[in-house]
Amino acid sequence: MLPGTEDKKHLILTGDRPTGPLHLGHYVGSLRNRVKFQNQYEQYIMLADAQALTDNMENPAKVHDNVMEVALDYLAVGIDPVKSTILIQSQIPELTELTFYYLNLVTVARLERNPTIKQEITLRNFERDIPAGFLTYPVSQAADISAFKASLVPVGEDQIPMIEQTNEIVRRFNRLANKDILVECQALVPEIGRLPGVDGKAKMSKSLGNVINLNFSPAEIKAAVRNVYTDPLHLRVADPGHLEGNVAFMYLDAFDEDKAGLQEMKDHYVRGGLGDSIVKARLEGILQDLLKPIRERREEFAKDRGQVLQILKEGTRKAREIAAQTTDEVRAAIGLKHF
Template sequence: MTTRPRILTGDTPTGRLHLGHYVGSLENRIRLQRDHDCYILIANVHAFTTRAQQPEDVRRDTIEIVRDQLAAGVDPSLATFVVQSEIPAIAELTFLLAMLIPFSRVMRNPTLKAEITSKQLGDHYSFGFPLYAVGQCADILAFRADLVPVGEDQAAHVEMTREVARRFAQVYGAEVFPVPEPLFGRVARLPGIDGVEKMSKSRGNAIYLSDSTDEIRRKMARLYTGRQSADEPGDPDNVLFQYARAFLPDPARVEELAAGYARGGMGDAPIKREVADAIDASPMP
Protein backbone atom coordinates (compact mmCIF):
# COMPACT_ATOMS: atom_id res chain seq x y z
CA MET A 1 0.00 0.00 0.00
CA THR A 2 1.38 3.39 -0.98
CA THR A 3 2.40 5.83 1.74
CA ARG A 4 3.02 8.68 -0.67
CA PRO A 5 0.84 11.81 -0.44
CA ARG A 6 -2.14 11.56 -2.78
CA ILE A 7 -3.05 14.15 -5.40
CA LEU A 8 -6.40 14.64 -7.10
CA THR A 9 -6.58 17.17 -9.89
CA GLY A 10 -8.29 17.37 -13.25
CA ASP A 11 -10.20 19.30 -15.86
CA THR A 12 -13.69 19.61 -17.26
CA PRO A 13 -13.48 18.80 -20.98
CA THR A 14 -14.62 22.04 -22.57
CA GLY A 15 -11.92 22.18 -25.26
CA ARG A 16 -8.17 22.09 -25.73
CA LEU A 17 -5.88 23.01 -22.83
CA HIS A 18 -4.24 26.44 -22.90
CA LEU A 19 -1.38 28.31 -21.22
CA GLY A 20 -3.57 29.20 -18.24
CA HIS A 21 -4.12 25.50 -17.54
CA TYR A 22 -0.38 24.86 -17.81
CA VAL A 23 0.89 27.48 -15.36
CA GLY A 24 -2.14 27.11 -13.09
CA SER A 25 -2.11 23.35 -12.52
CA LEU A 26 -0.66 21.15 -15.27
CA GLU A 27 2.91 22.18 -14.55
CA ASN A 28 2.51 21.04 -10.93
CA ARG A 29 1.03 17.69 -12.01
CA ILE A 30 4.06 16.98 -14.14
CA ARG A 31 6.46 18.05 -11.39
CA LEU A 32 4.82 16.00 -8.63
CA GLN A 33 3.84 12.81 -10.47
CA ARG A 34 7.05 10.95 -9.58
CA ASP A 35 6.79 11.26 -5.81
CA HIS A 36 3.02 11.48 -5.28
CA ASP A 37 0.12 9.09 -5.80
CA CYS A 38 -1.36 11.13 -8.64
CA TYR A 39 -4.92 10.90 -10.01
CA ILE A 40 -6.09 13.11 -12.87
CA LEU A 41 -9.85 13.29 -13.21
CA ILE A 42 -11.43 13.98 -16.59
CA ALA A 43 -14.66 15.52 -15.32
CA ASN A 44 -16.85 14.73 -18.32
CA VAL A 45 -20.03 14.56 -16.22
CA HIS A 46 -19.49 18.15 -15.08
CA ALA A 47 -19.27 19.18 -18.74
CA PHE A 48 -22.94 18.25 -19.12
CA THR A 49 -23.97 21.05 -16.74
CA THR A 50 -23.69 23.45 -19.68
CA ARG A 51 -23.38 21.07 -22.68
CA ALA A 52 -26.11 18.49 -22.13
CA GLN A 53 -27.18 18.83 -25.78
CA GLN A 54 -23.61 18.24 -27.07
CA PRO A 55 -22.57 14.74 -25.94
CA GLU A 56 -20.38 14.14 -29.00
CA ASP A 57 -18.46 17.36 -28.33
CA VAL A 58 -17.93 16.32 -24.70
CA ARG A 59 -16.62 12.93 -25.85
CA ARG A 60 -14.25 14.56 -28.37
CA ASP A 61 -12.92 17.04 -25.80
CA THR A 62 -12.47 14.27 -23.21
CA ILE A 63 -10.01 12.59 -25.57
CA GLU A 64 -8.42 15.90 -26.58
CA ILE A 65 -7.44 17.02 -23.08
CA VAL A 66 -5.87 13.65 -22.31
CA ARG A 67 -3.79 14.01 -25.48
CA ASP A 68 -2.71 17.51 -24.43
CA GLN A 69 -1.59 16.29 -21.01
CA LEU A 70 0.34 13.34 -22.42
CA ALA A 71 2.07 15.67 -24.89
CA ALA A 72 2.91 18.10 -22.07
CA GLY A 73 4.67 15.43 -20.02
CA VAL A 74 2.13 13.59 -17.86
CA ASP A 75 3.37 9.98 -17.75
CA PRO A 76 0.56 7.38 -17.60
CA SER A 77 2.95 4.95 -15.89
CA LEU A 78 3.23 7.45 -13.01
CA ALA A 79 -0.19 9.14 -12.99
CA THR A 80 -3.64 7.59 -13.32
CA PHE A 81 -6.22 9.16 -15.61
CA VAL A 82 -9.80 8.66 -14.41
CA VAL A 83 -12.88 9.32 -16.54
CA GLN A 84 -15.51 10.62 -14.15
CA SER A 85 -18.49 8.91 -15.80
CA GLU A 86 -16.83 5.51 -15.30
CA ILE A 87 -16.85 5.84 -11.48
CA PRO A 88 -20.49 5.62 -10.30
CA ALA A 89 -19.38 6.07 -6.67
CA ILE A 90 -18.61 9.74 -7.39
CA ALA A 91 -22.24 10.38 -8.37
CA GLU A 92 -23.45 8.51 -5.28
CA LEU A 93 -21.14 10.49 -3.03
CA THR A 94 -22.28 13.75 -4.64
CA PHE A 95 -25.87 12.96 -3.68
CA LEU A 96 -24.93 12.08 -0.10
CA LEU A 97 -22.68 15.10 0.42
CA ALA A 98 -25.46 17.36 -0.88
CA MET A 99 -27.29 16.55 2.39
CA LEU A 100 -24.46 18.16 4.37
CA ILE A 101 -24.22 21.46 2.49
CA PRO A 102 -26.93 24.15 2.70
CA PHE A 103 -28.07 25.36 -0.71
CA SER A 104 -27.33 28.92 0.36
CA ARG A 105 -23.69 27.93 1.02
CA VAL A 106 -23.37 26.44 -2.46
CA MET A 107 -24.75 29.59 -4.06
CA ARG A 108 -22.31 31.78 -2.08
CA ASN A 109 -19.39 29.98 -3.70
CA PRO A 110 -17.60 32.86 -5.50
CA THR A 111 -16.25 30.61 -8.26
CA LEU A 112 -19.76 29.36 -9.03
CA LYS A 113 -21.12 32.91 -9.04
CA ALA A 114 -18.32 34.05 -11.36
CA GLU A 115 -19.06 31.21 -13.79
CA ILE A 116 -22.76 32.06 -13.88
CA THR A 117 -21.77 35.61 -14.79
CA SER A 118 -19.02 34.76 -17.28
CA LYS A 119 -21.20 32.21 -19.09
CA GLN A 120 -24.08 34.74 -19.11
CA LEU A 121 -26.45 32.16 -17.65
CA GLY A 122 -28.52 34.63 -15.64
CA ASP A 123 -31.33 32.60 -14.04
CA HIS A 124 -31.44 30.14 -16.92
CA TYR A 125 -29.14 27.40 -15.68
CA SER A 126 -30.11 23.85 -14.88
CA PHE A 127 -30.34 22.55 -11.32
CA GLY A 128 -27.29 20.48 -12.19
CA PHE A 129 -25.14 23.57 -12.64
CA PRO A 130 -24.88 24.52 -8.93
CA LEU A 131 -24.85 20.81 -8.08
CA TYR A 132 -21.50 20.48 -9.84
CA ALA A 133 -19.94 22.48 -6.97
CA VAL A 134 -20.99 19.65 -4.64
CA GLY A 135 -19.75 17.21 -7.26
CA GLN A 136 -16.28 18.75 -7.08
CA CYS A 137 -16.25 18.06 -3.34
CA ALA A 138 -17.11 14.42 -4.13
CA ASP A 139 -14.42 14.27 -6.82
CA ILE A 140 -11.74 15.18 -4.30
CA LEU A 141 -13.05 13.28 -1.28
CA ALA A 142 -13.77 10.07 -3.21
CA PHE A 143 -10.03 9.72 -3.80
CA ARG A 144 -9.14 10.85 -0.26
CA ALA A 145 -6.74 13.37 -1.71
CA ASP A 146 -4.22 15.17 0.49
CA LEU A 147 -3.30 17.78 -2.10
CA VAL A 148 -5.25 19.43 -4.93
CA PRO A 149 -3.20 21.27 -7.58
CA VAL A 150 -5.51 23.98 -8.93
CA GLY A 151 -5.56 27.45 -10.37
CA GLU A 152 -6.34 30.23 -7.92
CA ASP A 153 -9.84 30.58 -9.40
CA GLN A 154 -10.70 27.12 -8.04
CA ALA A 155 -9.68 27.91 -4.44
CA ALA A 156 -13.31 28.33 -3.36
CA HIS A 157 -14.15 24.79 -4.47
CA VAL A 158 -11.28 23.35 -2.43
CA GLU A 159 -12.31 25.40 0.59
CA MET A 160 -15.87 24.06 0.36
CA THR A 161 -14.46 20.54 0.13
CA ARG A 162 -12.50 21.16 3.33
CA GLU A 163 -15.69 22.30 5.05
CA VAL A 164 -17.55 19.19 3.90
CA ALA A 165 -14.78 16.84 5.11
CA ARG A 166 -14.91 18.45 8.56
CA ARG A 167 -18.71 18.42 8.60
CA PHE A 168 -18.78 14.70 7.73
CA ALA A 169 -16.41 13.95 10.62
CA GLN A 170 -18.51 16.08 12.98
CA VAL A 171 -21.83 14.48 12.03
CA TYR A 172 -20.70 10.84 11.84
CA GLY A 173 -17.89 10.85 14.38
CA ALA A 174 -15.26 9.44 12.03
CA GLU A 175 -12.51 11.15 10.05
CA VAL A 176 -13.13 9.21 6.86
CA PHE A 177 -11.86 11.92 4.53
CA PRO A 178 -8.59 13.84 4.79
CA VAL A 179 -8.98 17.62 4.79
CA PRO A 180 -7.24 18.48 1.50
CA GLU A 181 -4.87 21.36 0.88
CA PRO A 182 -4.84 23.38 -2.35
CA LEU A 183 -1.61 23.76 -4.30
CA PHE A 184 -1.61 26.82 -6.52
CA GLY A 185 0.43 27.25 -9.69
CA ARG A 186 3.31 29.70 -9.98
CA VAL A 187 0.99 32.07 -11.89
CA ALA A 188 -2.19 32.65 -9.92
CA ARG A 189 -4.25 33.98 -12.82
CA LEU A 190 -3.02 34.30 -16.40
CA PRO A 191 -4.97 36.91 -18.37
CA GLY A 192 -6.02 36.14 -21.91
CA ILE A 193 -4.76 38.04 -24.93
CA ASP A 194 -7.55 40.57 -24.47
CA GLY A 195 -5.49 41.78 -21.50
CA VAL A 196 -8.46 41.79 -19.14
CA GLU A 197 -10.30 38.51 -18.59
CA LYS A 198 -8.83 35.22 -17.42
CA MET A 199 -7.63 33.06 -20.30
CA SER A 200 -10.55 30.93 -21.45
CA LYS A 201 -11.79 29.16 -24.56
CA SER A 202 -15.27 30.64 -24.09
CA ARG A 203 -13.86 34.18 -24.15
CA GLY A 204 -11.85 33.58 -27.32
CA ASN A 205 -8.67 34.89 -25.69
CA ALA A 206 -6.61 31.71 -25.28
CA ILE A 207 -3.24 30.50 -26.52
CA TYR A 208 -3.52 26.71 -26.68
CA LEU A 209 -0.80 24.21 -25.85
CA SER A 210 -1.32 22.71 -29.30
CA ASP A 211 -1.04 26.02 -31.19
CA SER A 212 1.59 26.19 -33.93
CA THR A 213 4.53 28.60 -33.91
CA ASP A 214 2.70 30.95 -36.27
CA GLU A 215 -0.48 30.83 -34.18
CA ILE A 216 1.43 31.65 -30.99
CA ARG A 217 3.17 34.61 -32.64
CA ARG A 218 -0.06 35.87 -34.17
CA LYS A 219 -1.93 35.69 -30.86
CA MET A 220 0.89 37.28 -28.88
CA ALA A 221 0.95 40.15 -31.39
CA ARG A 222 -2.71 40.78 -30.49
CA LEU A 223 -2.03 40.91 -26.73
CA TYR A 224 -3.69 44.13 -25.59
CA THR A 225 -1.67 46.40 -23.28
CA GLY A 226 -3.50 49.69 -23.86
CA ARG A 227 -0.25 51.48 -24.63
CA GLN A 228 -0.58 54.27 -27.18
CA SER A 229 3.04 54.89 -28.19
CA ALA A 230 6.44 53.21 -27.89
CA ASP A 231 7.87 56.56 -26.79
CA GLU A 232 5.79 56.80 -23.64
CA PRO A 233 6.98 55.05 -20.45
CA GLY A 234 5.36 51.64 -20.17
CA ASP A 235 4.01 49.86 -17.12
CA PRO A 236 6.45 47.01 -16.27
CA ASP A 237 3.67 45.25 -14.37
CA ASN A 238 1.15 45.21 -17.21
CA VAL A 239 -0.21 42.10 -18.89
CA LEU A 240 2.74 41.88 -21.30
CA PHE A 241 5.16 41.60 -18.40
CA GLN A 242 2.93 39.08 -16.66
CA TYR A 243 3.57 36.92 -19.71
CA ALA A 244 7.27 37.79 -19.76
CA ARG A 245 7.70 36.77 -16.12
CA ALA A 246 5.69 33.60 -16.69
CA PHE A 247 7.50 32.35 -19.79
CA LEU A 248 10.91 34.00 -20.29
CA PRO A 249 13.43 31.61 -18.70
CA ASP A 250 15.96 34.25 -17.55
CA PRO A 251 14.73 36.55 -14.73
CA ALA A 252 17.63 38.95 -15.37
CA ARG A 253 16.48 39.36 -18.98
CA VAL A 254 12.95 40.11 -17.79
CA GLU A 255 14.17 42.84 -15.46
CA GLU A 256 16.38 44.29 -18.21
CA LEU A 257 13.37 44.52 -20.51
CA ALA A 258 11.18 45.92 -17.72
CA ALA A 259 13.67 48.72 -16.98
CA GLY A 260 13.89 49.73 -20.64
CA TYR A 261 10.12 49.55 -21.04
CA ALA A 262 9.55 51.77 -17.99
CA ARG A 263 11.93 54.41 -19.38
CA GLY A 264 10.10 54.56 -22.72
CA GLY A 265 11.44 54.18 -26.22
CA MET A 266 10.84 50.41 -26.28
CA GLY A 267 7.81 49.14 -28.14
CA ASP A 268 5.57 46.22 -27.26
CA ALA A 269 6.24 44.32 -30.49
CA PRO A 270 9.83 43.09 -29.88
CA ILE A 271 8.93 41.93 -26.36
CA LYS A 272 5.85 40.13 -27.66
CA ARG A 273 8.01 38.33 -30.23
CA GLU A 274 10.54 37.31 -27.59
CA VAL A 275 7.82 35.98 -25.30
CA ALA A 276 6.15 34.14 -28.19
CA ASP A 277 9.45 32.46 -29.07
CA ALA A 278 9.95 31.47 -25.41
CA ILE A 279 6.47 29.91 -25.28
CA ASP A 280 7.14 28.05 -28.51
CA ALA A 281 10.53 26.77 -27.23
CA SER A 282 9.19 25.66 -23.84
CA PRO A 283 8.61 21.99 -22.89
CA MET A 284 4.89 22.46 -23.50
CA PRO A 285 3.57 20.67 -26.62
Protein backbone atom coordinates (compact mmCIF):
# COMPACT_ATOMS: atom_id res chain seq x y z
CA MET A 1 0.00 0.00 0.00
CA LEU A 2 1.34 3.39 -0.95
CA PRO A 3 1.67 5.72 2.02
CA GLY A 4 -0.97 8.41 2.07
CA THR A 5 -3.95 6.22 1.60
CA GLU A 6 -4.33 6.20 5.38
CA ASP A 7 -6.39 8.78 7.17
CA LYS A 8 -3.69 11.27 8.06
CA LYS A 9 -2.42 13.31 5.14
CA HIS A 10 1.32 12.89 4.71
CA LEU A 11 3.65 15.83 4.45
CA ILE A 12 6.31 15.43 1.76
CA LEU A 13 9.58 17.30 1.78
CA THR A 14 11.51 17.24 -1.45
CA GLY A 15 13.74 19.62 -3.35
CA ASP A 16 16.86 20.28 -5.34
CA ARG A 17 20.25 21.86 -4.94
CA PRO A 18 20.05 24.83 -7.30
CA THR A 19 23.34 24.42 -9.13
CA GLY A 20 22.16 24.21 -12.74
CA PRO A 21 19.11 23.87 -14.96
CA LEU A 22 16.96 20.81 -14.43
CA HIS A 23 16.97 18.12 -17.10
CA LEU A 24 15.12 14.99 -18.18
CA GLY A 25 16.77 13.01 -15.40
CA HIS A 26 15.11 15.26 -12.84
CA TYR A 27 11.87 15.06 -14.76
CA VAL A 28 11.74 11.26 -14.65
CA GLY A 29 13.27 10.90 -11.20
CA SER A 30 11.28 13.48 -9.31
CA LEU A 31 9.49 16.34 -11.09
CA ARG A 32 6.89 14.14 -12.73
CA ASN A 33 6.09 12.57 -9.38
CA ARG A 34 5.81 15.91 -7.66
CA VAL A 35 3.14 17.02 -10.09
CA LYS A 36 1.17 13.96 -8.99
CA PHE A 37 2.07 14.17 -5.30
CA GLN A 38 0.78 17.70 -4.97
CA ASN A 39 -2.74 16.35 -5.41
CA GLN A 40 -2.27 13.57 -2.86
CA TYR A 41 -0.07 15.04 -0.15
CA GLU A 42 0.89 18.27 1.48
CA GLN A 43 4.06 18.96 -0.47
CA TYR A 44 6.99 21.24 0.40
CA ILE A 45 9.64 21.72 -2.27
CA MET A 46 12.89 23.19 -1.10
CA LEU A 47 15.44 25.09 -3.14
CA ALA A 48 18.42 23.89 -1.10
CA ASP A 49 20.77 26.79 -1.73
CA ALA A 50 22.46 26.65 1.67
CA GLN A 51 23.18 22.97 1.15
CA ALA A 52 24.46 23.65 -2.36
CA LEU A 53 27.09 25.92 -0.82
CA THR A 54 28.68 22.96 0.98
CA ASP A 55 30.66 22.33 -2.19
CA ASN A 56 30.09 25.56 -4.08
CA MET A 57 31.42 28.07 -1.60
CA GLU A 58 33.83 29.35 -4.26
CA ASN A 59 30.96 30.14 -6.60
CA PRO A 60 27.98 31.44 -4.64
CA ALA A 61 26.66 33.45 -7.59
CA LYS A 62 25.98 30.22 -9.46
CA VAL A 63 23.86 28.97 -6.59
CA HIS A 64 22.10 32.28 -6.18
CA ASP A 65 21.15 32.59 -9.83
CA ASN A 66 19.99 29.01 -10.12
CA VAL A 67 17.42 29.49 -7.39
CA MET A 68 15.34 31.46 -9.89
CA GLU A 69 16.17 29.14 -12.80
CA VAL A 70 15.12 26.03 -10.92
CA ALA A 71 11.97 27.76 -9.68
CA LEU A 72 11.10 28.49 -13.31
CA ASP A 73 11.67 24.82 -14.15
CA TYR A 74 9.30 23.85 -11.33
CA LEU A 75 6.53 26.11 -12.54
CA ALA A 76 7.15 25.05 -16.14
CA VAL A 77 6.61 21.34 -15.45
CA GLY A 78 3.35 22.03 -13.67
CA ILE A 79 4.22 22.38 -10.02
CA ASP A 80 1.39 24.55 -8.81
CA PRO A 81 2.31 26.98 -6.02
CA VAL A 82 -1.25 26.81 -4.77
CA LYS A 83 -0.90 23.08 -4.17
CA SER A 84 2.84 22.87 -3.40
CA THR A 85 4.83 25.15 -1.13
CA ILE A 86 8.08 26.20 -2.77
CA LEU A 87 10.66 27.56 -0.35
CA ILE A 88 14.22 28.83 -0.31
CA GLN A 89 16.25 26.98 2.33
CA SER A 90 18.63 29.81 3.22
CA GLN A 91 15.78 32.16 4.02
CA ILE A 92 14.70 29.95 6.91
CA PRO A 93 17.52 30.39 9.44
CA GLU A 94 15.73 28.09 11.89
CA LEU A 95 17.09 25.25 9.74
CA THR A 96 20.64 26.21 10.63
CA GLU A 97 19.68 26.48 14.28
CA LEU A 98 18.26 22.95 14.34
CA THR A 99 21.39 21.72 12.53
CA PHE A 100 23.48 23.29 15.27
CA TYR A 101 21.65 21.44 18.05
CA TYR A 102 21.47 18.13 16.19
CA LEU A 103 25.27 18.18 15.72
CA ASN A 104 25.40 17.27 19.41
CA LEU A 105 23.36 14.14 18.76
CA VAL A 106 25.64 12.52 16.17
CA THR A 107 29.21 11.36 16.53
CA VAL A 108 31.91 12.16 14.02
CA ALA A 109 32.47 8.43 13.52
CA ARG A 110 28.81 7.94 12.66
CA LEU A 111 28.95 10.67 10.04
CA GLU A 112 32.10 9.18 8.55
CA ARG A 113 30.39 5.81 8.24
CA ASN A 114 27.49 7.25 6.20
CA PRO A 115 27.71 5.37 2.86
CA THR A 116 26.24 8.24 0.83
CA ILE A 117 28.79 10.65 2.24
CA LYS A 118 31.62 8.15 1.68
CA GLN A 119 30.60 7.79 -1.95
CA GLU A 120 30.24 11.52 -2.52
CA ILE A 121 33.61 12.17 -0.91
CA THR A 122 35.19 9.81 -3.43
CA LEU A 123 33.20 11.36 -6.26
CA ARG A 124 34.45 14.83 -5.38
CA ASN A 125 38.05 13.76 -4.70
CA PHE A 126 37.84 15.36 -1.26
CA GLU A 127 39.79 12.69 0.62
CA ARG A 128 41.20 14.39 3.74
CA ASP A 129 40.16 17.84 2.64
CA ILE A 130 36.49 17.26 3.30
CA PRO A 131 34.87 20.54 4.24
CA ALA A 132 33.26 20.12 7.66
CA GLY A 133 30.00 21.35 6.16
CA PHE A 134 30.08 18.46 3.72
CA LEU A 135 30.62 15.81 6.38
CA THR A 136 27.82 17.27 8.44
CA TYR A 137 25.28 17.78 5.68
CA PRO A 138 23.23 14.72 6.67
CA VAL A 139 22.62 16.58 9.92
CA SER A 140 21.44 19.58 7.96
CA GLN A 141 19.11 17.31 6.00
CA ALA A 142 17.76 15.95 9.26
CA ALA A 143 17.07 19.53 10.28
CA ASP A 144 15.22 20.25 7.03
CA ILE A 145 13.10 17.14 7.20
CA SER A 146 12.28 17.38 10.88
CA ALA A 147 11.66 21.13 10.86
CA PHE A 148 8.61 20.52 8.66
CA LYS A 149 7.79 17.25 10.43
CA ALA A 150 7.83 15.63 7.01
CA SER A 151 6.69 12.02 7.06
CA LEU A 152 7.59 11.16 3.46
CA VAL A 153 10.81 12.00 1.68
CA PRO A 154 11.23 10.99 -1.96
CA VAL A 155 14.82 9.87 -2.45
CA GLY A 156 16.86 7.65 -4.72
CA GLU A 157 17.97 4.24 -3.45
CA ASP A 158 21.42 5.69 -2.71
CA GLN A 159 20.00 8.32 -0.37
CA ILE A 160 18.33 5.89 2.02
CA PRO A 161 21.21 6.19 4.55
CA MET A 162 20.31 9.87 4.83
CA ILE A 163 16.80 8.98 5.90
CA GLU A 164 18.16 6.50 8.43
CA GLN A 165 20.46 9.18 9.83
CA THR A 166 17.52 11.56 10.12
CA ASN A 167 15.44 9.04 11.99
CA GLU A 168 18.31 8.27 14.36
CA ILE A 169 18.51 11.95 15.24
CA VAL A 170 14.74 12.21 15.59
CA ARG A 171 14.62 9.24 17.96
CA ARG A 172 17.60 10.43 19.96
CA PHE A 173 16.10 13.88 20.33
CA ASN A 174 12.67 12.64 21.33
CA ARG A 175 14.27 10.37 23.91
CA LEU A 176 16.20 13.32 25.37
CA ALA A 177 13.12 15.50 25.32
CA ASN A 178 11.08 12.64 26.76
CA LYS A 179 8.35 13.68 24.36
CA ASP A 180 7.58 12.99 20.70
CA ILE A 181 8.41 16.42 19.38
CA LEU A 182 10.01 15.35 16.11
CA VAL A 183 8.51 12.97 13.58
CA GLU A 184 10.18 9.99 11.94
CA CYS A 185 9.98 9.93 8.17
CA GLN A 186 9.98 7.25 5.54
CA ALA A 187 11.80 7.15 2.24
CA LEU A 188 9.69 7.15 -0.88
CA VAL A 189 11.83 5.49 -3.56
CA PRO A 190 10.50 6.02 -7.10
CA GLU A 191 9.68 2.92 -9.13
CA ILE A 192 11.55 4.12 -12.20
CA GLY A 193 15.27 4.14 -11.66
CA ARG A 194 17.72 6.72 -12.86
CA LEU A 195 17.81 7.76 -16.48
CA PRO A 196 21.34 7.50 -17.91
CA GLY A 197 23.00 10.34 -19.82
CA VAL A 198 22.44 10.40 -23.59
CA ASP A 199 25.96 8.97 -23.93
CA GLY A 200 25.03 5.96 -21.79
CA LYS A 201 27.02 7.08 -18.76
CA ALA A 202 25.20 6.41 -15.49
CA LYS A 203 25.75 9.94 -14.25
CA MET A 204 24.00 12.81 -15.99
CA SER A 205 25.75 16.10 -15.68
CA LYS A 206 26.03 19.40 -17.41
CA SER A 207 29.82 19.15 -17.40
CA LEU A 208 29.68 15.80 -19.21
CA GLY A 209 27.38 17.41 -21.79
CA ASN A 210 25.14 14.35 -21.73
CA VAL A 211 21.89 15.92 -20.54
CA ILE A 212 18.74 17.23 -22.15
CA ASN A 213 17.65 20.25 -20.18
CA LEU A 214 14.00 21.05 -19.75
CA ASN A 215 14.58 24.43 -21.38
CA PHE A 216 16.37 23.09 -24.49
CA SER A 217 15.29 24.61 -27.82
CA PRO A 218 13.90 22.29 -30.53
CA ALA A 219 17.30 22.41 -32.27
CA GLU A 220 19.13 21.48 -29.06
CA ILE A 221 16.78 18.58 -28.48
CA LYS A 222 17.34 17.41 -32.06
CA ALA A 223 21.10 17.57 -31.68
CA ALA A 224 21.03 15.77 -28.34
CA VAL A 225 18.87 12.94 -29.67
CA ARG A 226 21.21 12.57 -32.63
CA ASN A 227 23.97 11.84 -30.08
CA VAL A 228 21.97 9.30 -28.13
CA TYR A 229 23.95 6.12 -27.59
CA THR A 230 22.35 3.04 -29.16
CA ASP A 231 23.91 -0.31 -30.08
CA PRO A 232 27.51 -0.12 -31.31
CA LEU A 233 27.14 -3.58 -32.89
CA HIS A 234 24.17 -2.45 -34.96
CA LEU A 235 26.19 -1.34 -37.95
CA ARG A 236 23.76 -1.98 -40.79
CA VAL A 237 19.99 -1.60 -40.79
CA ALA A 238 19.59 -5.29 -41.57
CA ASP A 239 21.67 -6.36 -38.54
CA PRO A 240 19.83 -7.49 -35.41
CA GLY A 241 20.02 -4.78 -32.72
CA HIS A 242 20.43 -5.03 -28.95
CA LEU A 243 18.26 -3.37 -26.34
CA GLU A 244 20.59 -3.76 -23.37
CA GLY A 245 22.42 -0.51 -22.68
CA ASN A 246 20.63 1.08 -25.59
CA VAL A 247 19.87 4.58 -24.38
CA ALA A 248 17.38 5.33 -27.15
CA PHE A 249 15.15 2.52 -25.93
CA MET A 250 15.71 3.38 -22.27
CA TYR A 251 14.45 6.86 -23.00
CA LEU A 252 11.53 5.47 -24.97
CA ASP A 253 10.71 3.23 -21.99
CA ALA A 254 10.64 6.31 -19.81
CA PHE A 255 8.67 8.65 -22.09
CA ASP A 256 6.73 6.69 -24.74
CA GLU A 257 3.16 6.19 -23.61
CA ASP A 258 2.27 3.95 -26.54
CA LYS A 259 3.65 0.83 -24.90
CA ALA A 260 2.28 -1.53 -27.58
CA GLY A 261 3.78 0.49 -30.44
CA LEU A 262 7.07 0.63 -28.54
CA GLN A 263 7.06 -3.14 -28.03
CA GLU A 264 6.53 -3.66 -31.78
CA MET A 265 9.46 -1.37 -32.52
CA LYS A 266 11.68 -3.20 -30.05
CA ASP A 267 10.82 -6.57 -31.64
CA HIS A 268 11.60 -5.22 -35.08
CA TYR A 269 14.90 -3.74 -33.86
CA VAL A 270 16.00 -7.02 -32.27
CA ARG A 271 14.94 -8.99 -35.37
CA GLY A 272 16.93 -6.68 -37.62
CA GLY A 273 15.81 -4.40 -40.39
CA LEU A 274 15.12 -1.29 -38.30
CA GLY A 275 17.59 1.56 -38.51
CA ASP A 276 18.63 3.71 -35.52
CA SER A 277 17.44 6.81 -37.31
CA ILE A 278 13.83 5.62 -37.15
CA VAL A 279 14.11 4.84 -33.44
CA LYS A 280 15.66 8.24 -32.82
CA ALA A 281 13.01 9.98 -34.88
CA ARG A 282 10.34 8.43 -32.67
CA LEU A 283 12.23 9.48 -29.55
CA GLU A 284 12.80 12.98 -30.85
CA GLY A 285 9.11 13.41 -31.67
CA ILE A 286 8.12 12.33 -28.17
CA LEU A 287 10.65 14.59 -26.48
CA GLN A 288 9.73 17.57 -28.66
CA ASP A 289 6.09 17.04 -27.71
CA LEU A 290 6.95 16.64 -24.05
CA LEU A 291 9.23 19.65 -23.80
CA LYS A 292 7.36 22.14 -25.99
CA PRO A 293 4.64 23.05 -23.49
CA ILE A 294 7.19 23.02 -20.64
CA ARG A 295 9.44 25.41 -22.57
CA GLU A 296 6.56 27.65 -23.44
CA ARG A 297 5.25 27.82 -19.89
CA ARG A 298 8.79 28.52 -18.74
CA GLU A 299 9.10 31.42 -21.16
CA GLU A 300 5.78 32.76 -19.96
CA PHE A 301 6.81 32.67 -16.29
CA ALA A 302 10.26 34.06 -17.11
CA LYS A 303 8.63 37.23 -18.43
CA ASP A 304 7.68 38.18 -14.89
CA ARG A 305 10.41 37.10 -12.53
CA GLY A 306 9.07 39.50 -9.93
CA GLN A 307 5.96 37.36 -9.75
CA VAL A 308 8.04 34.18 -9.41
CA LEU A 309 9.99 35.81 -6.59
CA GLN A 310 6.68 36.65 -4.98
CA ILE A 311 5.68 32.97 -5.17
CA LEU A 312 8.96 31.99 -3.52
CA LYS A 313 8.57 34.64 -0.87
CA GLU A 314 5.10 33.51 0.04
CA GLY A 315 6.08 29.82 0.05
CA THR A 316 9.11 30.57 2.21
CA ARG A 317 7.03 32.64 4.63
CA LYS A 318 4.54 29.83 5.04
CA ALA A 319 7.29 27.21 5.44
CA ARG A 320 9.18 29.36 7.92
CA GLU A 321 6.18 29.54 10.19
CA ILE A 322 6.19 25.77 10.52
CA ALA A 323 9.97 25.56 10.97
CA ALA A 324 9.85 28.31 13.60
CA GLN A 325 7.15 26.44 15.51
CA THR A 326 9.22 23.23 15.53
CA THR A 327 12.36 25.12 16.51
CA ASP A 328 10.51 26.72 19.36
CA GLU A 329 9.47 23.29 20.64
CA VAL A 330 13.04 22.04 20.27
CA ARG A 331 14.48 25.02 22.13
CA ALA A 332 12.04 24.58 24.98
CA ALA A 333 12.94 20.90 25.28
CA ILE A 334 16.66 21.61 25.62
CA GLY A 335 16.38 24.49 28.03
CA LEU A 336 17.00 27.30 25.59
CA LYS A 337 14.03 29.46 26.44
CA HIS A 338 14.60 32.36 28.77
CA PHE A 339 12.43 35.29 27.79
